[in-house]
Amino acid sequence: MRRQVPLVITFVAGMLMIISYFIPRQPFGGLQNLFNQWFIVIVAFALILGALNLIKVNAEKIRRKRPGWGYSAVLLITFTVTVISGLFWGMEQETVFGFIFRNMFVPLGATMFSLLAFFIASASYRAFRARTIEAALLLIAAILVMLGRVPLGSYIWRQFPMLANWIMAFPNMAGQRAIMIGIALGTVSISLRIILGIERSYLGGGE
Amino acid sequence: MNQRRAVFLLFLSIVFFFGVSTAAQQNAPPAPPTEVKAFDNPNDAGGTITITWKKSADDGAGENDVLGYEILRSMAQETGYGPIGTASLGATNYVDTSAVDRVTYYYRVAARDRESSTLSEETIPAVASPQWFNRRRTNMLISVVLFSFLILWFIERAKRGEKLFIRPLAGLEAIEEGIGRATEMGKPVLYIPGILDMDDIQTIASMAILSRVAKMVAQYDIPLLVPSKMPIAFTMAQEVVKQAYIEAGRPDAYNSDNIPFITMAQFGYAAAVNGIMLRQRPGTILYLGAFYAESLILAETGSSIGAIQIAGTAMPAQLPFFVVACDYTLIGEELFAASAYLSGEPRLLGSLKGQDWGKAVFMAFIALGAILETLGLHFLTGWLVTW
Numbered sequence: 001m002r003r004q005v006p007l008v009i010t011f012v013a014g015m016l017m018i019i020s021y022f023i024p025r026q027p028f029g030g031l032q033n034l035f036n037q038w039f040i041v042i043v044a045f046a047l048i049l050g051a052l053n054l055i056k057v058n059a060e061k062i063r064r065k066r067p068g069w070g071y072s073a074v075l076l077i078t079f080t081v082t083v084i085s086g087l088f089w090g091m092e093q094e095t096v097f098g099f100i101f102r103n104m105f106v107p108l109g110a111t112m113f114s115l116l117a118f119f120i121a122s123a124s125y126r127a128f129r130a131r132t133i134e135a136a137l138l139l140i141a142a143i144l145v146m147l148g149r150v151p152l153g154s155y156i157w158r159q160f161p162m163l164a165n166w167i168m169a170f171p172n173m174a175g176q177r178a179i180m181i182g183i184a185l186g187t188v189s190i191s192l193r194i195i196l197g198i199e200r201s202y203l204g205g206g207e
Numbered sequence: 208m209n210q211r212r213a214v215f216l217l218f219l220s221i222v223f224f225f226g227v228s229t230a231a232q233q234n235a236p237p238a239p240p241t242e243v244k245a246f247d248n249p250n251d252a253g254g255t256i257t258i259t260w261k262k263s264a265d266d267g268a269g270e271n272d273v274l275g276y277e278i279l280r281s282m283a284q285e286t287g288y289g290p291i292g293t294a295s296l297g298a299t300n301y302v303d304t305s306a307v308d309r310v311t312y313y314y315r316v317a318a319r320d321r322e323s324s325t326l327s328e329e330t331i332p333a334v335a336s337p338q339w340f341n342r343r344r345t346n347m348l349i350s351v352v353l354f355s356f357l358i359l360w361f362i363e364r365a366k367r368g369e370k371l372f373i374r375p376l377a378g379l380e381a382i383e384e385g386i387g388r389a390t391e392m393g394k395p396v397l398y399i400p401g402i403l404d405m406d407d408i409q410t411i412a413s414m415a416i417l418s419r420v421a422k423m424v425a426q427y428d429i430p431l432l433v434p435s436k437m438p439i440a441f442t443m444a445q446e447v448v449k450q451a452y453i454e455a456g457r458p459d460a461y462n463s464d465n466i467p468f469i470t471m472a473q474f475g476y477a478a479a480v481n482g483i484m485l486r487q488r489p490g491t492i493l494y495l496g497a498f499y500a501e502s503l504i505l506a507e508t509g510s511s512i513g514a515i516q517i518a519g520t521a522m523p524a525q526l527p528f529f530v531v532a533c534d535y536t537l538i539g540e541e542l543f544a545a546s547a548y549l550s551g552e553p554r555l556l557g558s559l560k561g562q563d564w565g566k567a568v569f570m571a572f573i574a575l576g577a578i579l580e581t582l583g584l585h586f587l588t589g590w591l592v593t594w
Binding site for chain 1: 414443446559
């Protein structure tokens with residue numbers, strides 16, 4: 001029973017979604033929006049579970065003085081301050097919550113994002129070592145595209161931007177489209193397996 | 208003197224005449240829109256009527272003074288018209304979204320200039336109605352039915368015990384090897400199920416793989432860490448891992464603290480996972496699911512600690528990052544095939560065979576389309592791209 005009920009729900013919901021894609025008439029046409037609204041409600045409840053888990057895991061870490069427990073303390077303090085300020089004084093620009101969001105959350109996120117520039121450099125260094133024919137081809141294509149994308153490239157040779165555009169528009173686009181067709185077929189295949197109950201491992205366990 | 212006066216009067220008359228005639232020309236009402244038609248908007252849920260017309264002769268030509276169009280609607284012929292909307296200069300259609308199903312409407316379109324407007328002829332009556340089938344998606348329906356038939360046919364063949372050859376996927380064969388290596392080193396396995404929630408098929412596929420991985424890890428008796436970014440994915444991951452540990456006969460080894468919820472913030476999550484990598488030093492890291500800009504931040508950190516890294520995603524923009532930073536990468540469809548491949552179950556493997564055949568059919572269509580387009584025949588492309 002514990003396994004059958006989710007399978008029935010999955011089958012019914014999956015079939016309704018497929019039908020609603022082809023039938024615009026109500027109630028079918030509006031099912032996707034309705035299901036999305038239900039999903040948002042479920043997310044809201046799941047978020048409470050997530051927050052409770054976050055508190056539990058970090059409180060346990062502090063209690064047992066596990067390595068890195070100081071980070072957990074910082075997390076719980078900032079979590080409490082942010083939640084209380086948002087609940088009691090609102091979340092507008094001029095509130096404490098707004099201040100925390102603008103001056104701490106956004107800059108910290110931007111800092112993490114900016115690290116990407118350095119990681120791209122280190123990853124490119126490894127990827128562009130021409131040890132094999134494939135890596136050599138990658139290196140050549142990358143250099144041509146880079147030269148086509150920077151002003152220096154067109155100073156060296158006027159055709160570099162055109163060459164870069166050609167690489168992006170044809171070989172690169174062909175590869176991307178091949179991957180995307182594969183993804184679309186894979187999506188249909190796994191959806192069918194799930195809707196028909198052939199693939200059950202996402203419910204926990206295998207067969 | 209009289210002659211001079213007569214000439215002056217004649218001059219004044221000519222100026223007055225031209226002035227009046229020019230003024231009369233400037234104030235001429237715009238030419239009306241022509242061929243106005245109203246019809247039920249096809250392939251929709253009802254409640255809409257499309258009105259089309261040919262531009263006024265003074266829109267972009269003639270006096271060129273039309274400012275726009277006003278759409279008027281009535282429920283009776285030749286009377287009771289009221290405005291329902293406007294369309295900009297040069298427009299030739301308008302969709303009335305305020306129509307009620309099964310009510311008869313008449314429409315007129317007025318061309319407006321600065322001073323006046325001219326009404327078009329009345330349309331024939333139009334009635335909005337919902338449709339039972341979106342005909343523009345016929346091609347999609349045929350494709351889905353054909354593809355589903357192929358998959359189900361191969362599943363049936365597999366169920367009958369027929370041996371089906373499935374091409375080996377190096378990335379998936381490396382998963383067990385990676386878990387084995389982490390066991391030898393006494394280090395945990397870190398599994399990252401992407402950053403989207405359960406409404407994304409990649410996360411669902413990832414949960415199916417997580418189940419297989421959790422079973423292997425439970426048998427090897429090493430910790431499995433699954434930090435989650437999305438709340439439903441988090442509860443799902445806990446359930447999936449718990450059930451896998453029970454099925455592996457190791458319920459005692461399950462620790463819910465190893466499957467924590469982190470945060471819904473993208474880079475906050477990336478920072479937390481990087482912290483887990485640097486503090487707990489996992490022997491194997493699996494990135495399977497949907498990823499965005501954090502993909503390389505995570506994979507490069509994982510690479511810096513010397514972990515075996517296996518990634519899989521259906522996000523084409525992130526694939527190059529994973530290819531560069533990871534030991535193995537499952538590209539697009541391979542992510543969706545992973546769970547079936549790892550299970551080794553004939554029915555699931557049969558679906559993979561069907562998927563490959565579907566790909567072959569699509570390849571044939573692409574080749575045929577390329578030939579037909581080269582020959583100047585566009586019907587196949589036209590049929591396939593209709594949306």
